[in-house]
Amino acid sequence: MKLPRWFHLLGSPPHVYRLAERLSPWLGGLGCALLAVGTVWGLGIAPTDYQQGESYRIIYIHPQTAYVGMMAYVVMAVAAAVGYVWRVKLAHAAAVSAAPIGAWFTFCALCTGALWGRPTWGTYWQWGDPRIMFEALLLFLFLGYLALRGAFDDRDKADRVTAILAVVGVVNIPIIHYSVEWWNSLHQTSTILREGGPAMTTDMLIPFLIMVAGFTLTFYWLLLRRLQAEILEREGSARWIRELVAEGAR
Amino acid sequence: MSEYFQMGGHGAYVWSAYGITLAVLIINVWLVRVKRRSALLRAQELATQAEVPRKQPTVRRLQ
Numbered sequence: 001m002k003l004p005r006w007f008h009l010l011g012s013p014p015h016v017y018r019l020a021e022r023l024s025p026w027l028g029g030l031g032c033a034l035l036a037v038g039t040v041w042g043l044g045i046a047p048t049d050y051q052q053g054e055s056y057r058i059i060y061i062h063p064q065t066a067y068v069g070m071m072a073y074v075v076m077a078v079a080a081a082v083g084y085v086w087r088v089k090l091a092h093a094a095a096v097s098a099a100p101i102g103a104w105f106t107f108c109a110l111c112t113g114a115l116w117g118r119p120t121w122g123t124y125w126q127w128g129d130p131r132i133m134f135e136a137l138l139l140f141l142f143l144g145y146l147a148l149r150g151a152f153d154d155r156d157k158a159d160r161v162t163a164i165l166a167v168v169g170v171v172n173i174p175i176i177h178y179s180v181e182w183w184n185s186l187h188q189t190s191t192i193l194r195e196g197g198p199a200m201t202t203d204m205l206i207p208f209l210i211m212v213a214g215f216t217l218t219f220y221w222l223l224l225r226r227l228q229a230e231i232l233e234r235e236g237s238a239r240w241i242r243e244l245v246a247e248g249a250r
Numbered sequence: 251m252s253e254y255f256q257m258g259g260h261g262a263y264v265w266s267a268y269g270i271t272l273a274v275l276i277i278n279v280w281l282v283r284v285k286r287r288s289a290l291l292r293a294q295e296l297a298t299q300a301e302v303p304r305k306q307p308t309v310r311r312l313q
Contacts, residue, residue, distance in 0.1 A: 054257035
């Protein structure tokens, strides 16, 4: 099988660096614009929920940040696997770049979840609740991955060892998703990804999806910017970086 | 107006959730910027140094 040229170029650091340079402003600009529109819509225009009242408005940030955290983990695991199997250095750089962003988003999902739980369930935190526990595990997988990296002086060795952790930990992702169906959890079941379509009226669904798109684009913006820095650190004094610096990159 | 900010008594939860999310986004943008800037500075440092000749592979006799 012959793979197209653009696919091979995805393994080339200078190519990916320049691609990221071109894409980042669009991702960042569009992502932030969508987040602004979605926030105003979700907080000010969308109707009040008949059951949860106004506290439901956390639905425009909590599921999205949780989903981005999980997506970040999948991106990290896939990149780490590609790096491990085919020894693509750039893939390892992408995996390392996704980890801290994913950790922050997962932290954010846990915080917003707690703040939603208090008015809805009467508690911020419930030890033993499957959804909460596996989401907390996701945060610890990210932190464990980063801590394990820190334990190695040799970057190549760190790449390979942490790749195994990243790939093994990916089983947690479907567990998080199905935890509300497999066990009795305080957490409500899926509102959007359920049989019979989204259980939400259109005037709530539109800002919800705008926020999903906004957080997703913002994640990829942060990922590309982080990847650029990671490439610069890894490639060191490569000739193309000398040229880049000479051109006055900032 | 103040009725709006109270969010039917749940204002504290809703606003702090949005506040934390905004803070996390700002922290992430800031962290990336710091990392990028230091990587570029390091690259500049390396670029100003004389180009180091590539290390020749050492030949070792097989035992």
